[in-house]
Amino acid sequence: MKKLLLSLMCLCSLGAHADEGMWTLYNLPNAIFEQMKQYGFQLPMDQLYQSDNAVKNAVINFGGYCSGVVVSPDGLVFTNHHCGFECIRSHSTVEHDYMLNGFIAKSYAEELPNEDLFVSFMVEQKDVTDSLNSLGLSSLPVEKVSDFVDSVENAWSKSIRQQDSTLRVEVKPFYEGNKYYLTTYRDFEDVRLVFSVPKSMGKFGGETDNWMWPRQTCDYSVFRIYADPKTNGPAKYSKDNVPYHPKSWAKVSMDGYKPGDFAMIMGYPGSTSRYLSSYGIKERHDAINAPRVQVRGVKQEIMLRHMRADEAVRIKYDSKYANSSNYWKNSIGMNKCIDSIGLIQQKQEFEMRLRQWQEETGYLKGQLDFDKMAELYQKRLALTRVRTLFTETFLAQDQLSARAWKSNWGMKVEGPEDQPKKQYIQFDDNSEEWDEATDKEMLAALLKNYRTQMTNADYLPAFYQTIDKKFHGDYTAYVNALYKKSQLMKNGKPIYVNKKSYQKDMGVQYGLDLTELLAKIGADRKQLSYDIAEQEKWLCAAKLRMEQDLPNYSDANFTMRMTYGQIGEYTLGGRPSGYYTTARSLWEKMQKADDNFEYFAEPVMHELLSAKDYGKYSDPLTGTLQLCFLSNNDITGGNSGSPIFNGKGELLGLAFDGNWDSLASDIFFDRQLARTINVDVRFMLYMMDRWGHADRLLKEIGVQ
Structure with a gap:
């Protein structure tokens, strides 16, 4: 009986469910749309994708790594604070620390341009197979x-x-x-920072609360799209550009939500692996997640220590630390979930069913071969662990390594083509982006750690021989010499690439050794990876054919997707989670700042969040300011900043996280536990109003 129940659980878990799935819009199955209507979606189908004022027209790809939503007739954009993190940091100095203190543009003229930032609107999509x-x-x-x-x-x-x-x-x-x-x-390349709450709110709880519920983080920032004044179309940055005027935008809802209400998220989920075989999941667990956690733990401890000791260092490393720690913690949680739900065994049992179906039907006979797949993965497992250790250790983790890679991979060589000895590369002075003491300590620790973790000497870079022979195993001495002697650390000075001194340079040799080893790792994995990809393709094809009467969505690949579901809590260990947090709960956490610096907030925040009256931002049912809320939508990385809509297509807030209890969701959607954590748009607007006094923005959005 237990085995039967497990098999049924596996079948149900791996098929499509009403509140599971990252659906493409142009070919949305009618069965899915009908289920959406039963949940409470009130718009006709063409309002999702086809019409001029379709919901998808307000949703953007933000920067190629996040999502966002247009919320005004003048191109105002909401996205997550952590999506705007690097833009905010890049404008920050010790004297004007917008990361720490927030930023408010009082006029169009004060809105800050961001080099290389763009937003994309999806125009259409079609099958070209x-x-x-x-x-x-x-x-x-x-x-x-x-x-x-x-x-x-x-x-x-x-x-x-x-x-x-x-x-x-x-x-x-x-x-x-x-x-x-x-x-x-259609891409717009002139995108300017308009508003950001202080870090105490935008990143409240830090790594303590990351992936956790309950949550009180005010995770949003505001940007504006600028356009050509003559065409209202895309244009490179110019002081003459004007705010973009979209045909439609998302209307903000002040009505709130209750359990069971319809919830729809649109955005750009980055990558999932729901079709991944049991062998692939084991590789993810053992050879990707586990070594990633180990290496990042080493470098994050060093970064955090230096950041807490020096404000200038904190500004430089805030974004780097956040990027590293996010998927460090995700990998910990994913492995925990894989183990706790027995996911590998579930997949194995599903594959047994699929194998039996293949034997009965003959579908893909001679192509899909489960025994071959197992053998291929077994051969690649150790190589994948090597690649993870290598990339997590050496791939531009510090400034010397970054320059070493850049000098080997496509950096522009200046100088006359007919005079090789006068050809050179040159690094700009980017000292405002990194700290030498932090980088040097981090690199020395990572070098030592890599050697400890790497059990196969074939995958040690050649410079380890130099460390042993010339520096007697002293990693700190080796790193000090690299930073002191290498020409790569010159700022704004020509480095002549065809001179003997360049070829003998320690930093250049360091980069060459890394490049050679990475090429070897890639070559050793190459054919195995091609063969595995082909088997995974056939595995997916077999699943789709066996379940051809069911709607099946494709794995995420950073294209626009829609996920629908409902507002609501979950239950774990007999304890209900609750489905929203309040201003009071945030204020109570602030009182613990002496014990946890990530709960620090300025006095003004204590005052604002302990108010007795939140005015029009109060929820009509609870009478208080609600901060974050849960829905059972299906999201992943890249969905950060995605708008969450009610049944009328109105904006309820922004998705910004998942919950710890379902961190295996990239490879398995747990219908009972998987929840999206969203920041309530009323919390966002309250901060714009009572803290930022951003009357012009509130008027533009239509809430004043």
């Missing part, structure tokens, strides 16, 4: 597919730009490469 197959895709070996698709994408991009120079296209694989979709985008 048949077109690619007609051009020869289906006859190619797996190792040639990527280059072929890239070449076709380039040709199609050129064609569409000839019709409209503001558009670009992407062709991406879906369903593990069994399908290919073409997505058309």
Whole structure:
């Protein structure tokens, strides 16, 4: 009986559910839309994707790594604070610390431009699998597919730009490469910082509360899209650009929510692996997550210690530390969930069913081979652990390593082509971005740690021989010499690349040794990875055929997706979680700042969050200011900043996190435990009003 129940659990868990799935919009299954209506969605289907004022038209790709939403007729954008983190940091100095103290632009003129930041609007999407197959895709070996698709994408991009120079296209694989979709985008490259709450609110709770519930973080920042004044279209940054005027934007809801209310999130989820085999999950657990946790723990301890000792260092490393620690903690939680729910065993039992179905039907006989897949993964496991240790240790973790990589990979060489000895590279002075003492200690510790963790001497970079012979195993002495003697650490001075002194340079040799080893790791894994990818493709195809009567969504790949569900809590160990947090709960945590610095908040925040009257920002049912709330939507990294809508398509807030109890959701959606943590738009507006006194923005949004 226990085995039968486990098998049924596996079948249900791996199929599609009403509140599971990251659905593409242009081909949304009718069965899914009907379920949305039963949950409380009130708009016609064309209001999702097709019409001029479709909900998707307000949703943006923010910077190529997050999501966001347009909330005004003048191009105002809401995204998460942690999505705007690096932009806020880049404008911060010790004298004007916008990261620590927040930022408020009182006028358009004060809004701050951000180099290399862009936002993208999805124009349309379509299936181009048949077109690619007609051009020869289906006859190619797996190792040639990527280059072929890239070449076709380039040709199609050129064609569409000839019709409209503001558009670009992407062709991406879906369903593990069994399908290919073409997505058309319009990019805006002039995006300016408008408003940010202080770090005490935007990152309240820090790593203590990251991935945890209950949550009180006011995780949002505000930007504005600027456009060509003549065309209202995309333009490079110019002081003459004007606020962008979209055809439609998201209306803010002040009505709140209650348990069971419809909730829909649109955004750009980055990557999931729901179709991944049991062998792939074991590799993720043992060879990716575990070593990532170990290495990041070493460098984060050093970063945090230096950050807490010096405000200037904190500004430089805030964003780096946050980026590192986010998926450090995610990897810890994912492995915990994989173990606690027995996910590998569940997948194995599902694969037994699939294998039996294949034997009965003959589908993909001679292609999908479970024994071959197991053998391939077994061969690659140790190599994957090597790659994880290498990339987590050496891939631009410190300034010397960053420059060493850059000097080997595509850095522009200046100087006359006919005079090789006068050709040079040059590094700008970026000392405001890093601290020498922090970087040197971190690199020395990582070098030592890599050697301790690496059991196969074939994957030790050659410079370890130098450390042993010339520096007698002293990693600190080696690192000090690198930073002191290497030409790579010159700022603003030519470094002549064809002179003997360059070839003998310690830092240059360090980079060459790393480049050679990375190439070896890649070569050792290459064919195994091609063969595994092909088996995973056939595994997905078999699942889709066996479940052809069910709607199935593709894994996330940073294309726009919609996920729907309901507002509500979850129960763990017989204890209900509650589905929202209040201003009072935040104020109570603030009182613990002496014991935990991540609960610090300025006196004004104590005053604002202990108010007796929150005015129009109070919830009509509870009468208090609600801060964050739970929904059972299906999200992952990249969804940060995604708008969460009610049944009328109105904005309830922004998604910003998942919960600790379901951190295996990238590979398994637990319907009972998986929850999205959202920041309430009324909390956001309250901070804009009572702290920021941003009357012009509130008026623009339409709440004043």
